[in-house]
Amino acid sequence: MINKQVVARGLLGLARGMSSMKWPAFGYARARSLQDVWRLQSEHGDGARLIAGGQTLLATLAFRLSEPTVLIDITQVPELRGVSVEAGTLRIGALTRHAELGRDELIARHAPLLREAVPYIAHPAIRNRGTIGGSLAYADPAAELPACVVALGATLVLASAAGERRVRAEDFFTGLLETALRGGELITAVEVPIATAATRSTIAEVARRSGDYAMAGLAVHLSLGSNGQVAAPRLVYFGVGNGPVLAKAAGAALAGRRLGAESIAAVQAALAGDLDPPSDLHGPPEMKRHLARVLTGRALSRFLPATEVAA
Amino acid sequence: MTARIDITLTVNGERVTRSVEPRRHLIDFLRLDLGLTGSHAGCEHGVCGACTVRVDGEIVRGCLVLAVSLDGAEVTTIEGLSDSGEVEDLQAAFVARNAAQCGFCTPGMVMAAADILRHHPEADRAAIREHLSGNYCRCTGYQAIVDAVEATLEARR
Numbered sequence: 001m002i003n004k005q006v007v008a009r010g011l012l013g014l015a016r017g018m019s020s021m022k023w024p025a026f027g028y029a030r031a032r033s034l035q036d037v038w039r040l041q042s043e044h045g046d047g048a049r050l051i052a053g054g055q056t057l058l059a060t061l062a063f064r065l066s067e068p069t070v071l072i073d074i075t076q077v078p079e080l081r082g083v084s085v086e087a088g089t090l091r092i093g094a095l096t097r098h099a100e101l102g103r104d105e106l107i108a109r110h111a112p113l114l115r116e117a118v119p120y121i122a123h124p125a126i127r128n129r130g131t132i133g134g135s136l137a138y139a140d141p142a143a144e145l146p147a148c149v150v151a152l153g154a155t156l157v158l159a160s161a162a163g164e165r166r167v168r169a170e171d172f173f174t175g176l177l178e179t180a181l182r183g184g185e186l187i188t189a190v191e192v193p194i195a196t197a198a199t200r201s202t203i204a205e206v207a208r209r210s211g212d213y214a215m216a217g218l219a220v221h222l223s224l225g226s227n228g229q230v231a232a233p234r235l236v237y238f239g240v241g242n243g244p245v246l247a248k249a250a251g252a253a254l255a256g257r258r259l260g261a262e263s264i265a266a267v268q269a270a271l272a273g274d275l276d277p278p279s280d281l282h283g284p285p286e287m288k289r290h291l292a293r294v295l296t297g298r299a300l301s302r303f304l305p306a307t308e309v310a311a
Numbered sequence: 312m313t314a315r316i317d318i319t320l321t322v323n324g325e326r327v328t329r330s331v332e333p334r335r336h337l338i339d340f341l342r343l344d345l346g347l348t349g350s351h352a353g354c355e356h357g358v359c360g361a362c363t364v365r366v367d368g369e370i371v372r373g374c375l376v377l378a379v380s381l382d383g384a385e386v387t388t389i390e391g392l393s394d395s396g397e398v399e400d401l402q403a404a405f406v407a408r409n410a411a412q413c414g415f416c417t418p419g420m421v422m423a424a425a426d427i428l429r430h431h432p433e434a435d436r437a438a439i440r441e442h443l444s445g446n447y448c449r450c451t452g453y454q455a456i457v458d459a460v461e462a463t464l465e466a467r468r
Protein backbone atom coordinates (compact mmCIF):
# COMPACT_ATOMS: atom_id res chain seq x y z
CA MET A 1 0.00 0.00 0.00
CA ILE A 2 1.01 3.54 -0.60
CA ASN A 3 2.03 5.56 2.44
CA LYS A 4 -0.38 8.41 1.83
CA GLN A 5 0.95 10.82 4.41
CA VAL A 6 4.36 10.59 2.82
CA VAL A 7 3.12 10.77 -0.76
CA ALA A 8 0.94 13.77 -0.04
CA ARG A 9 3.97 15.79 0.93
CA GLY A 10 4.55 15.98 -2.80
CA LEU A 11 7.25 14.42 -4.91
CA LEU A 12 9.59 17.33 -4.49
CA GLY A 13 9.32 17.07 -0.75
CA LEU A 14 9.83 13.37 -0.98
CA ALA A 15 12.92 13.94 -3.00
CA ARG A 16 14.51 15.73 -0.09
CA GLY A 17 13.62 13.22 2.57
CA MET A 18 13.92 9.88 0.82
CA SER A 19 16.17 8.31 -1.72
CA SER A 20 14.84 6.85 -4.91
CA MET A 21 15.96 3.67 -6.61
CA LYS A 22 15.38 1.63 -9.72
CA TRP A 23 11.81 0.60 -10.33
CA PRO A 24 10.67 -2.78 -9.05
CA ALA A 25 10.13 -5.48 -11.66
CA PHE A 26 6.67 -5.43 -13.22
CA GLY A 27 4.89 -6.61 -16.32
CA TYR A 28 3.42 -4.43 -19.04
CA ALA A 29 0.38 -4.73 -21.26
CA ARG A 30 -1.06 -2.23 -23.68
CA ALA A 31 -4.84 -1.97 -23.92
CA ARG A 32 -6.37 -0.90 -27.24
CA SER A 33 -9.98 -0.58 -26.10
CA LEU A 34 -11.99 -0.45 -22.89
CA GLN A 35 -12.86 -4.12 -23.45
CA ASP A 36 -9.13 -4.83 -23.41
CA VAL A 37 -8.79 -2.97 -20.10
CA TRP A 38 -11.54 -5.03 -18.47
CA ARG A 39 -10.00 -8.27 -19.78
CA LEU A 40 -6.49 -7.37 -18.56
CA GLN A 41 -7.85 -6.31 -15.18
CA SER A 42 -9.64 -9.60 -14.68
CA GLU A 43 -6.55 -11.54 -15.79
CA HIS A 44 -4.20 -9.74 -13.42
CA GLY A 45 -6.41 -8.89 -10.47
CA ASP A 46 -5.29 -6.62 -7.63
CA GLY A 47 -1.68 -6.31 -8.73
CA ALA A 48 -2.65 -4.46 -11.92
CA ARG A 49 -2.35 -0.66 -12.11
CA LEU A 50 -3.41 1.62 -14.92
CA ILE A 51 -0.76 3.86 -16.42
CA ALA A 52 -1.64 6.96 -18.45
CA GLY A 53 1.04 9.67 -18.70
CA GLY A 54 3.12 7.93 -16.04
CA GLN A 55 4.27 11.28 -14.67
CA THR A 56 3.09 10.49 -11.17
CA LEU A 57 2.97 6.71 -11.19
CA LEU A 58 6.51 6.17 -12.48
CA ALA A 59 7.91 8.88 -10.22
CA THR A 60 6.39 7.20 -7.15
CA LEU A 61 7.52 3.73 -8.24
CA ALA A 62 11.07 4.99 -7.89
CA PHE A 63 10.39 5.26 -4.16
CA ARG A 64 8.94 1.75 -4.10
CA LEU A 65 5.90 3.08 -2.31
CA SER A 66 3.85 0.59 -4.28
CA GLU A 67 4.90 -2.46 -6.26
CA PRO A 68 2.34 -3.30 -8.93
CA THR A 69 2.77 -6.63 -10.71
CA VAL A 70 1.60 -5.33 -14.07
CA LEU A 71 1.02 -1.91 -15.61
CA ILE A 72 -1.89 -1.64 -18.03
CA ASP A 73 -1.08 1.14 -20.51
CA ILE A 74 -4.33 2.95 -21.40
CA THR A 75 -2.81 5.59 -23.69
CA GLN A 76 -4.02 3.80 -26.85
CA VAL A 77 -7.64 3.45 -25.73
CA PRO A 78 -9.67 5.52 -28.22
CA GLU A 79 -12.71 5.86 -25.91
CA LEU A 80 -10.58 8.02 -23.55
CA ARG A 81 -9.44 10.53 -26.15
CA GLY A 82 -10.64 13.76 -27.67
CA VAL A 83 -12.27 17.07 -26.79
CA SER A 84 -15.77 17.89 -28.09
CA VAL A 85 -18.85 19.99 -27.41
CA GLU A 86 -22.34 18.57 -27.24
CA ALA A 87 -25.55 20.11 -25.92
CA GLY A 88 -23.94 22.81 -23.82
CA THR A 89 -21.33 20.49 -22.38
CA LEU A 90 -17.62 20.31 -23.07
CA ARG A 91 -16.37 16.72 -22.99
CA ILE A 92 -12.68 16.27 -22.25
CA GLY A 93 -11.32 12.75 -22.70
CA ALA A 94 -9.30 11.42 -19.75
CA LEU A 95 -6.17 11.07 -21.90
CA THR A 96 -6.08 14.76 -22.77
CA ARG A 97 -2.58 15.90 -21.86
CA HIS A 98 -1.87 19.05 -19.88
CA ALA A 99 -0.11 20.56 -22.92
CA GLU A 100 -3.23 19.87 -25.02
CA LEU A 101 -5.44 21.56 -22.42
CA GLY A 102 -3.22 24.59 -22.88
CA ARG A 103 -3.57 24.82 -26.66
CA ASP A 104 -6.99 23.34 -27.51
CA GLU A 105 -9.35 25.90 -29.06
CA LEU A 106 -12.52 24.39 -27.60
CA ILE A 107 -11.05 24.48 -24.12
CA ALA A 108 -9.85 28.07 -24.53
CA ARG A 109 -13.37 29.11 -25.56
CA HIS A 110 -15.54 26.99 -23.29
CA ALA A 111 -13.43 26.32 -20.18
CA PRO A 112 -10.76 29.05 -20.09
CA LEU A 113 -10.00 28.21 -16.45
CA LEU A 114 -8.36 24.94 -17.51
CA ARG A 115 -6.17 26.70 -20.03
CA GLU A 116 -5.17 29.27 -17.44
CA ALA A 117 -4.20 26.50 -15.01
CA VAL A 118 -1.76 24.73 -17.32
CA PRO A 119 1.33 26.92 -16.83
CA TYR A 120 1.11 26.23 -13.09
CA ILE A 121 1.32 22.46 -13.61
CA ALA A 122 4.87 21.10 -13.50
CA HIS A 123 7.11 21.85 -16.49
CA PRO A 124 6.76 21.64 -20.28
CA ALA A 125 8.29 18.16 -20.61
CA ILE A 126 5.93 16.80 -17.93
CA ARG A 127 2.92 18.59 -19.40
CA ASN A 128 3.63 16.84 -22.72
CA ARG A 129 2.86 13.48 -21.07
CA GLY A 130 0.68 13.99 -17.99
CA THR A 131 -3.08 13.63 -18.48
CA ILE A 132 -6.14 15.17 -16.88
CA GLY A 133 -7.47 11.70 -16.04
CA GLY A 134 -4.26 10.80 -14.22
CA SER A 135 -4.23 14.05 -12.31
CA LEU A 136 -7.85 13.66 -11.15
CA ALA A 137 -7.45 9.97 -10.29
CA TYR A 138 -4.32 10.61 -8.26
CA ALA A 139 -6.02 13.49 -6.41
CA ASP A 140 -2.97 15.23 -5.02
CA PRO A 141 -4.32 17.83 -2.57
CA ALA A 142 -1.95 20.47 -3.98
CA ALA A 143 -2.77 19.79 -7.65
CA GLU A 144 -4.46 22.39 -9.84
CA LEU A 145 -6.85 20.36 -11.98
CA PRO A 146 -8.89 18.74 -9.19
CA ALA A 147 -9.65 22.21 -7.81
CA CYS A 148 -10.49 23.54 -11.28
CA VAL A 149 -12.99 20.82 -12.09
CA VAL A 150 -14.72 21.31 -8.75
CA ALA A 151 -14.86 25.08 -9.33
CA LEU A 152 -16.31 24.51 -12.80
CA GLY A 153 -19.06 22.28 -11.43
CA ALA A 154 -17.84 19.50 -13.73
CA THR A 155 -18.98 15.88 -13.79
CA LEU A 156 -16.64 12.91 -14.05
CA VAL A 157 -17.63 10.01 -16.25
CA LEU A 158 -16.49 6.71 -14.76
CA ALA A 159 -16.60 3.31 -16.39
CA SER A 160 -15.98 -0.28 -15.42
CA ALA A 161 -16.87 -3.68 -16.84
CA ALA A 162 -20.22 -3.21 -15.07
CA GLY A 163 -21.08 -0.04 -16.99
CA GLU A 164 -20.87 3.73 -16.81
CA ARG A 165 -21.79 6.23 -14.08
CA ARG A 166 -21.43 9.94 -13.49
CA VAL A 167 -20.14 11.60 -10.32
CA ARG A 168 -20.08 15.33 -9.59
CA ALA A 169 -16.50 16.55 -9.23
CA GLU A 170 -17.16 17.83 -5.72
CA ASP A 171 -18.29 14.34 -4.66
CA PHE A 172 -15.42 12.61 -6.43
CA PHE A 173 -12.63 13.75 -4.10
CA THR A 174 -13.27 11.94 -0.82
CA GLY A 175 -10.05 12.31 1.17
CA LEU A 176 -6.28 12.43 1.08
CA LEU A 177 -5.38 10.84 -2.28
CA GLU A 178 -8.80 9.21 -2.15
CA THR A 179 -11.56 9.34 -4.72
CA ALA A 180 -14.94 7.80 -5.47
CA LEU A 181 -13.28 5.41 -7.96
CA ARG A 182 -14.17 1.80 -7.20
CA GLY A 183 -11.93 -1.18 -7.89
CA GLY A 184 -11.77 -1.82 -11.62
CA GLU A 185 -13.20 1.58 -12.47
CA LEU A 186 -11.52 4.31 -14.50
CA ILE A 187 -12.21 7.90 -15.53
CA THR A 188 -13.21 8.10 -19.18
CA ALA A 189 -13.96 11.82 -19.45
CA VAL A 190 -14.72 15.08 -17.68
CA GLU A 191 -17.88 16.97 -18.63
CA VAL A 192 -17.81 20.73 -18.08
CA PRO A 193 -20.77 23.13 -18.43
CA ILE A 194 -19.60 25.61 -21.05
CA ALA A 195 -18.71 29.22 -20.21
CA THR A 196 -21.26 31.96 -20.94
CA ALA A 197 -20.96 35.73 -21.36
CA ALA A 198 -21.71 36.09 -17.64
CA THR A 199 -19.26 33.55 -16.25
CA ARG A 200 -15.85 34.50 -14.91
CA SER A 201 -13.08 32.24 -13.72
CA THR A 202 -9.46 32.46 -12.66
CA ILE A 203 -6.72 30.64 -10.80
CA ALA A 204 -4.11 31.98 -8.39
CA GLU A 205 -1.35 30.13 -6.60
CA VAL A 206 1.78 30.49 -4.55
CA ALA A 207 4.57 27.96 -5.12
CA ARG A 208 8.15 27.99 -3.96
CA ARG A 209 9.50 27.58 -7.50
CA SER A 210 7.83 27.76 -10.87
CA GLY A 211 6.18 24.42 -11.65
CA ASP A 212 6.18 23.11 -8.08
CA TYR A 213 3.00 21.86 -6.51
CA ALA A 214 1.19 24.74 -4.80
CA MET A 215 1.88 25.86 -1.23
CA ALA A 216 -1.63 27.26 -1.53
CA GLY A 217 -3.88 27.95 -4.48
CA LEU A 218 -7.37 28.95 -5.46
CA ALA A 219 -9.61 28.29 -8.47
CA VAL A 220 -12.69 30.51 -8.72
CA HIS A 221 -15.75 30.37 -10.94
CA LEU A 222 -18.75 32.71 -10.70
CA SER A 223 -21.33 34.63 -12.72
CA LEU A 224 -21.67 38.41 -12.85
CA GLY A 225 -25.16 39.87 -13.37
CA SER A 226 -25.68 42.98 -15.49
CA ASN A 227 -25.88 44.97 -12.25
CA GLY A 228 -22.50 43.60 -11.16
CA GLN A 229 -23.98 41.18 -8.64
CA VAL A 230 -22.22 37.88 -8.10
CA ALA A 231 -24.18 34.67 -8.61
CA ALA A 232 -23.19 31.06 -7.95
CA PRO A 233 -19.65 31.74 -6.71
CA ARG A 234 -17.46 28.67 -6.30
CA LEU A 235 -14.14 29.23 -4.56
CA VAL A 236 -12.04 26.09 -4.43
CA TYR A 237 -8.75 26.05 -2.52
CA PHE A 238 -5.90 23.59 -3.03
CA GLY A 239 -2.74 22.80 -1.09
CA VAL A 240 -4.57 23.66 2.13
CA GLY A 241 -6.45 20.46 2.94
CA ASN A 242 -6.85 16.78 2.13
CA GLY A 243 -8.15 17.58 -1.33
CA PRO A 244 -9.77 20.46 -3.17
CA VAL A 245 -11.77 22.49 -0.61
CA LEU A 246 -15.00 24.09 -1.85
CA ALA A 247 -15.31 27.09 0.48
CA LYS A 248 -19.01 27.29 1.28
CA ALA A 249 -18.97 30.06 3.87
CA ALA A 250 -16.79 32.23 1.63
CA GLY A 251 -19.14 31.57 -1.29
CA ALA A 252 -22.15 32.51 0.81
CA ALA A 253 -20.44 35.75 1.84
CA LEU A 254 -20.11 36.71 -1.82
CA ALA A 255 -23.35 35.47 -3.38
CA GLY A 256 -25.75 38.24 -4.32
CA ARG A 257 -23.29 41.05 -3.57
CA ARG A 258 -21.40 43.38 -5.87
CA LEU A 259 -17.69 42.73 -6.07
CA GLY A 260 -15.65 45.35 -4.28
CA ALA A 261 -13.26 45.93 -1.40
CA GLU A 262 -16.01 45.30 1.14
CA SER A 263 -17.36 42.07 -0.24
CA ILE A 264 -13.83 40.76 -0.83
CA ALA A 265 -12.95 41.48 2.81
CA ALA A 266 -16.11 39.63 3.86
CA VAL A 267 -15.05 36.60 1.82
CA GLN A 268 -11.58 36.67 3.38
CA ALA A 269 -13.08 36.78 6.85
CA ALA A 270 -15.52 33.96 6.10
CA LEU A 271 -12.66 31.71 5.02
CA ALA A 272 -11.82 31.06 8.66
CA GLY A 273 -14.86 28.80 8.76
CA ASP A 274 -13.96 26.93 5.58
CA LEU A 275 -10.28 26.11 5.91
CA ASP A 276 -8.54 23.86 8.41
CA PRO A 277 -5.14 23.43 6.79
CA PRO A 278 -2.73 20.82 8.14
CA SER A 279 0.83 21.98 8.67
CA ASP A 280 3.18 20.58 6.06
CA LEU A 281 6.70 21.04 4.69
CA HIS A 282 5.87 24.56 3.67
CA GLY A 283 4.73 25.87 7.01
CA PRO A 284 2.11 25.98 9.77
CA PRO A 285 -1.67 26.27 9.30
CA GLU A 286 -1.71 30.02 9.98
CA MET A 287 0.68 30.63 7.08
CA LYS A 288 -1.61 28.68 4.77
CA ARG A 289 -4.63 30.64 5.99
CA HIS A 290 -2.77 33.84 5.34
CA LEU A 291 -1.84 32.74 1.82
CA ALA A 292 -5.44 31.72 1.12
CA ARG A 293 -6.67 35.19 2.13
CA VAL A 294 -4.04 36.91 -0.02
CA LEU A 295 -4.86 34.71 -3.02
CA THR A 296 -8.56 35.40 -2.55
CA GLY A 297 -7.95 39.13 -2.79
CA ARG A 298 -5.75 38.73 -5.85
CA ALA A 299 -8.13 36.43 -7.68
CA LEU A 300 -11.36 38.32 -7.03
CA SER A 301 -9.77 41.69 -7.83
CA ARG A 302 -9.21 40.45 -11.37
CA PHE A 303 -12.97 40.61 -11.96
CA LEU A 304 -13.28 44.24 -10.87
CA PRO A 305 -13.77 46.87 -13.56
CA ALA A 306 -10.42 48.52 -14.32
CA THR A 307 -11.53 51.80 -12.67
CA GLU A 308 -12.09 50.16 -9.31
CA VAL A 309 -8.80 48.27 -9.40
CA ALA A 310 -6.93 51.53 -9.87
CA ALA A 311 -8.82 53.15 -6.99
CA MET B 312 4.56 -11.12 -17.10
CA THR B 313 7.85 -9.39 -16.33
CA ALA B 314 9.28 -11.07 -19.43
CA ARG B 315 11.06 -8.98 -22.01
CA ILE B 316 9.03 -7.39 -24.78
CA ASP B 317 10.22 -6.64 -28.31
CA ILE B 318 9.99 -3.04 -29.48
CA THR B 319 10.89 -1.37 -32.75
CA LEU B 320 11.37 2.37 -32.80
CA THR B 321 13.32 5.10 -34.56
CA VAL B 322 16.19 6.67 -32.63
CA ASN B 323 17.93 9.63 -34.26
CA GLY B 324 16.63 8.54 -37.63
CA GLU B 325 17.72 4.89 -37.33
CA ARG B 326 15.32 2.00 -36.86
CA VAL B 327 16.22 -0.16 -33.91
CA THR B 328 14.64 -3.34 -32.56
CA ARG B 329 15.39 -4.54 -29.06
CA SER B 330 13.95 -6.80 -26.45
CA VAL B 331 13.45 -4.83 -23.22
CA GLU B 332 12.41 -5.47 -19.65
CA PRO B 333 9.16 -3.61 -18.90
CA ARG B 334 10.80 -1.69 -16.07
CA ARG B 335 13.52 -0.22 -18.32
CA HIS B 336 13.08 3.55 -18.63
CA LEU B 337 13.98 5.39 -21.80
CA ILE B 338 17.26 6.77 -20.46
CA ASP B 339 18.62 3.39 -19.39
CA PHE B 340 17.46 2.03 -22.75
CA LEU B 341 19.38 4.75 -24.59
CA ARG B 342 22.49 4.59 -22.45
CA LEU B 343 22.79 0.89 -21.64
CA ASP B 344 21.11 -0.81 -24.59
CA LEU B 345 22.04 1.61 -27.38
CA GLY B 346 25.23 3.14 -25.98
CA LEU B 347 23.90 6.68 -26.43
CA THR B 348 25.28 8.25 -23.27
CA GLY B 349 24.50 11.89 -24.10
CA SER B 350 21.19 11.73 -22.20
CA HIS B 351 21.86 11.82 -18.49
CA ALA B 352 20.09 10.15 -15.60
CA GLY B 353 20.13 12.44 -12.57
CA CYS B 354 17.33 12.09 -10.07
CA GLU B 355 15.40 9.43 -12.02
CA HIS B 356 12.09 10.63 -10.64
CA GLY B 357 11.15 13.56 -12.78
CA VAL B 358 12.61 16.47 -10.87
CA CYS B 359 15.90 17.56 -12.50
CA GLY B 360 15.44 17.49 -16.29
CA ALA B 361 18.89 16.03 -17.08
CA CYS B 362 17.10 13.27 -19.00
CA THR B 363 15.18 15.56 -21.39
CA VAL B 364 14.79 13.99 -24.87
CA ARG B 365 12.28 14.27 -27.71
CA VAL B 366 9.62 11.66 -28.28
CA ASP B 367 7.49 12.13 -31.40
CA GLY B 368 8.69 15.71 -31.66
CA GLU B 369 7.92 16.81 -28.09
CA ILE B 370 10.29 17.01 -25.12
CA VAL B 371 9.71 14.54 -22.29
CA ARG B 372 11.41 13.32 -19.14
CA GLY B 373 13.22 10.20 -20.36
CA CYS B 374 13.27 8.83 -16.81
CA LEU B 375 9.45 8.93 -16.68
CA VAL B 376 8.83 7.05 -19.92
CA LEU B 377 8.79 3.26 -20.20
CA ALA B 378 10.90 2.03 -23.10
CA VAL B 379 8.33 -0.73 -23.77
CA SER B 380 5.67 1.93 -24.37
CA LEU B 381 7.67 3.35 -27.28
CA ASP B 382 7.04 0.70 -29.91
CA GLY B 383 6.65 2.69 -33.15
CA ALA B 384 7.81 5.98 -31.62
CA GLU B 385 10.40 8.41 -32.88
CA VAL B 386 13.07 9.44 -30.37
CA THR B 387 15.62 12.21 -30.78
CA THR B 388 18.47 12.52 -28.29
CA ILE B 389 21.14 15.18 -27.90
CA GLU B 390 23.35 13.13 -30.25
CA GLY B 391 20.75 13.29 -33.02
CA LEU B 392 19.90 16.92 -32.40
CA SER B 393 23.56 17.85 -32.43
CA ASP B 394 24.36 15.90 -35.62
CA SER B 395 21.39 17.45 -37.43
CA GLY B 396 22.85 20.93 -37.05
CA GLU B 397 19.49 22.23 -35.81
CA VAL B 398 21.05 23.92 -32.77
CA GLU B 399 24.56 24.68 -33.95
CA ASP B 400 24.11 28.37 -33.13
CA LEU B 401 22.66 27.59 -29.69
CA GLN B 402 25.58 25.31 -28.89
CA ALA B 403 28.05 27.98 -30.01
CA ALA B 404 26.27 30.49 -27.77
CA PHE B 405 26.53 28.06 -24.82
CA VAL B 406 30.29 27.83 -25.40
CA ALA B 407 30.74 31.57 -25.91
CA ARG B 408 28.96 32.39 -22.66
CA ASN B 409 30.31 29.58 -20.55
CA ALA B 410 26.78 28.23 -20.12
CA ALA B 411 28.15 24.74 -19.47
CA GLN B 412 30.46 24.15 -16.54
CA CYS B 413 30.47 20.54 -15.32
CA GLY B 414 28.14 19.78 -18.23
CA PHE B 415 25.87 17.34 -16.43
CA CYS B 416 22.72 19.34 -17.06
CA THR B 417 23.78 20.53 -20.52
CA PRO B 418 22.27 17.87 -22.81
CA GLY B 419 18.87 18.24 -21.12
CA MET B 420 19.23 22.00 -21.05
CA VAL B 421 19.99 22.13 -24.79
CA MET B 422 17.04 19.81 -25.57
CA ALA B 423 14.70 22.07 -23.55
CA ALA B 424 16.19 25.24 -25.05
CA ALA B 425 15.78 23.79 -28.56
CA ASP B 426 12.08 23.44 -27.73
CA ILE B 427 11.94 27.19 -27.06
CA LEU B 428 13.65 27.91 -30.40
CA ARG B 429 11.09 25.75 -32.20
CA HIS B 430 7.87 26.62 -30.44
CA HIS B 431 8.41 30.05 -28.84
CA PRO B 432 10.65 32.16 -31.09
CA GLU B 433 9.19 35.29 -29.46
CA ALA B 434 10.15 34.25 -25.89
CA ASP B 435 11.62 36.95 -23.63
CA ARG B 436 13.89 36.30 -20.65
CA ALA B 437 10.99 35.57 -18.32
CA ALA B 438 9.51 33.08 -20.78
CA ILE B 439 12.93 31.45 -21.26
CA ARG B 440 13.34 31.05 -17.49
CA GLU B 441 9.83 29.67 -17.20
CA HIS B 442 10.41 27.12 -19.96
CA LEU B 443 13.70 26.00 -18.42
CA SER B 444 12.34 25.95 -14.88
CA GLY B 445 12.24 22.16 -14.83
CA ASN B 446 15.91 21.81 -15.76
CA TYR B 447 18.24 22.12 -12.80
CA CYS B 448 21.79 23.35 -13.05
CA ARG B 449 24.05 23.15 -10.03
CA CYS B 450 26.93 25.14 -11.52
CA THR B 451 26.10 28.13 -13.65
CA GLY B 452 23.45 29.97 -11.68
CA TYR B 453 21.39 29.95 -14.90
CA GLN B 454 22.27 33.50 -15.96
CA ALA B 455 24.70 32.39 -18.68
CA ILE B 456 22.23 29.78 -19.93
CA VAL B 457 19.41 32.30 -20.24
CA ASP B 458 21.85 34.69 -21.95
CA ALA B 459 22.82 32.02 -24.48
CA VAL B 460 19.21 31.17 -25.33
CA GLU B 461 18.23 34.82 -25.56
CA ALA B 462 21.18 35.65 -27.83
CA THR B 463 20.32 32.73 -30.11
CA LEU B 464 16.69 33.77 -30.35
CA GLU B 465 17.69 37.35 -31.15
CA ALA B 466 20.20 36.31 -33.78
CA ARG B 467 17.56 34.17 -35.48
CA ARG B 468 14.96 36.96 -35.66
Ligand SMILES: Cc1cc2nc3c(=O)[nH]c(=O)nc-3n(C[C@H](O)[C@H](O)[C@H](O)COP(=O)(O)OP(=O)(O)OC[C@H]3O[C@@H](n4cnc5c(N)ncnc54)[C@H](O)[C@@H]3O)c2cc1C
Pocket residue numbers: 011049050051052053054055056057058059094095120121122123126129130131132133134135137138142143144145181185186187188211212213214356357358
Ligand atom coordinates in the same frame (compact mmCIF):
# COMPACT_ATOMS: atom_id res chain seq x y z
C1 LIG C 1 8.51 16.92 -11.03
C2 LIG C 1 7.02 16.87 -11.13
C3 LIG C 1 6.28 18.02 -10.83
C4 LIG C 1 4.88 18.00 -10.91
N1 LIG C 1 4.20 19.14 -10.59
C5 LIG C 1 2.86 19.13 -10.65
C6 LIG C 1 2.11 20.29 -10.32
O1 LIG C 1 2.66 21.36 -10.02
N2 LIG C 1 0.75 20.20 -10.34
C7 LIG C 1 0.11 19.04 -10.70
O2 LIG C 1 -1.12 19.01 -10.71
N3 LIG C 1 0.79 17.95 -11.03
C8 LIG C 1 2.14 17.95 -11.03
N4 LIG C 1 2.81 16.81 -11.37
C9 LIG C 1 2.04 15.59 -11.72
C10 LIG C 1 1.57 15.59 -13.16
O3 LIG C 1 0.61 16.60 -13.35
C11 LIG C 1 0.96 14.25 -13.56
O4 LIG C 1 0.88 14.27 -14.95
C12 LIG C 1 -0.42 13.92 -13.08
O5 LIG C 1 -0.57 14.09 -11.72
C13 LIG C 1 -0.76 12.45 -13.35
O6 LIG C 1 -1.12 12.27 -14.67
P1 LIG C 1 -0.54 11.04 -15.48
O7 LIG C 1 -1.36 10.95 -16.71
O8 LIG C 1 0.90 11.18 -15.64
O9 LIG C 1 -0.94 9.80 -14.54
P2 LIG C 1 -0.17 8.43 -14.18
O10 LIG C 1 1.09 8.73 -13.50
O11 LIG C 1 -0.13 7.55 -15.39
O12 LIG C 1 -1.21 7.84 -13.17
C14 LIG C 1 -1.44 8.41 -11.89
C15 LIG C 1 -2.48 7.57 -11.14
O13 LIG C 1 -3.75 7.70 -11.75
C16 LIG C 1 -4.24 6.46 -12.22
N5 LIG C 1 -4.91 6.74 -13.50
C17 LIG C 1 -4.37 7.34 -14.60
N6 LIG C 1 -5.32 7.57 -15.52
C18 LIG C 1 -6.49 7.12 -15.01
C19 LIG C 1 -7.85 7.08 -15.47
N7 LIG C 1 -8.18 7.57 -16.68
N8 LIG C 1 -8.81 6.57 -14.67
C20 LIG C 1 -8.47 6.08 -13.44
N9 LIG C 1 -7.22 6.07 -12.95
C21 LIG C 1 -6.24 6.59 -13.72
C22 LIG C 1 -3.04 5.54 -12.30
O14 LIG C 1 -3.41 4.20 -12.09
C23 LIG C 1 -2.18 6.07 -11.16
O15 LIG C 1 -2.59 5.53 -9.95
C24 LIG C 1 4.21 16.80 -11.31
C25 LIG C 1 4.94 15.66 -11.64
C26 LIG C 1 6.33 15.69 -11.55
C27 LIG C 1 7.10 14.45 -11.90
Ligand code: FES
Pocket residue numbers: 351352353354355356357358359360361362363372373374375
Ligand atom coordinates in the same frame (compact mmCIF):
# COMPACT_ATOMS: atom_id res chain seq x y z
S1 FES D 1 16.68 12.13 -14.35
FE1 FES D 1 14.76 12.51 -15.25
S2 FES D 1 14.16 14.32 -14.28
FE2 FES D 1 15.97 13.85 -13.21
Ligand code: FES
Pocket residue numbers: 410411412413414415416417447448449450451
Ligand atom coordinates in the same frame (compact mmCIF):
# COMPACT_ATOMS: atom_id res chain seq x y z
S1 FES E 1 26.78 22.87 -15.75
FE1 FES E 1 26.97 21.62 -14.00
S2 FES E 1 24.89 21.15 -13.56
FE2 FES E 1 24.72 22.63 -15.11
